[in-house]
Amino acid sequence: MQPALPPAAGAEDFAAVLRRGGLLANVPAVNAHGSITPTDATTILAFKYADGVLVAGDRRATAANQIVYDRADKVLEIDRHSLMAIAGVPATAWEMARVLEHSFQFYRRTQLQEMSLDGKVRALSKLLRDNLGFVLQGVGVVVPIFATYDSEAETARLYFYDAMGAQFEATDFAATGSGSGAVRAVLHFENSWGGKPLRKLKADEAILLALRALETAASSDSATGGVDRRADIFPIVKTITSAGIETLPEKRMARLFKGKLV
């Protein structure tokens, strides 16, 4: 056989390249276990504040009623200005984040231009739709939040998705996962009657609110970790501003959380 280069890619997207190379997981054809209830046991939240957008997620990973890991990172960096936060099956979600990250870079390198914001938002939607087979099998449901900074409009943008890939742009906040009901209630209350709308919050106020909201979710939802005071494990909190992504150090969160919560 002659050594050959891969067929000319042209404008092909990276997911298609992976599929051609057999590098994407195939949807199982048979559900051997009968019906499995889809779970999205976790709590993810994101809201816009004065400097940009804040994304936070608890650290607990569960399997049925077992806690399997208490240091999971569910807020994933996709590029310099984009975060994807996930509730759902970690294997599928992390794979999705990996495909997404590589897709954006592949696009930039082959097409010699950055993918547009709409293009990026749509790319995640397409991955979710392609994952529908897994969702129907009950083994791969993923419900993400996508946050990014729109450098043209100089504003943060926030999107949430359903498991089938429909995308919605959130004006102020979004939450997903098993504890999202409580978080949504907290954020809605704060935004409407909390004295200051979320968009006016300073960085420290925003971080404290995120920690408190997750703690509220954890108080009633066993699948959400919240703040683990004994082991000093804090949720992952990241912010996106015009300067890029910042991961908040645990020390700063501890100072804020312990200082204010008497």
Place this chain on the structure above:
Amino acid sequence: MIEEPYRWVEAIANRREYIEHQLAVGSPIVALSYADGVVLFTMSRERQKVFEIYDRIAMGGIGHPGDIERLRLAAIELCSTEGFARSAHDVSLRRLANYSLSPALKAAFEQVYGAPYLARLLFAELGRGDAPNLFLRLDYDGSIQTNGGNFGRTFEEWGVVAGTKAAAERMERLLREEEVTKAPLSHAVKTAALAWSAGHLPLAEDPEAKPPGREELKKHLDAQLAQAAIECAVLERSSTLPITWRPVPEAESRALLDGQP
């Protein structure tokens, strides 16, 4: 006919002559190490000639734009799929060139009924940690020339491609006299520009001819700077992200060239 061994050798020789003739007009490309990584430099009037391939790999090419584009996309795809399936650490220029690109170029070149790739490529890979940078020239017939370090050859902190062998040799002679590794970017860009000028200067292809002096090179460079665009990019060791590629904007490269030493 071509099935006879002699005819085949003749056909290959004709083909080589044809490709060399096509490549001869290409504007040279220089890549060299500097204090914070690798700088790639060329000047052009039409299209982009220096590209990002992966986190730590860059490519420049002269030849037919269609063929360069084809090879560029193949290189990006090979690196990206390896980086996705394993990790970014598993992507290496050595493997990309030796196992994928070189055999494909050789096969296309020697299939005398098919079209060869009209391309001469220069790759640069930023070394990890203390590892040295790799510069690699890949020719249309699949032959590879690296910046040495093995087999008794002196290690070189640079790589060049040019339209003709004589032009490349003039550039190499100039670079051999320079101490480049610890130099700041401004010095590296100046050196690269001078080397580019040495490769671009239209001279008789006579190996006995006296090499052009610095003044002559500088004069030619200034004349070209007035009418062509600078294309400059760096792979930066100090990058905080895994991606090290940074295109240097035209204004910045001109400022670097004009700056005092």
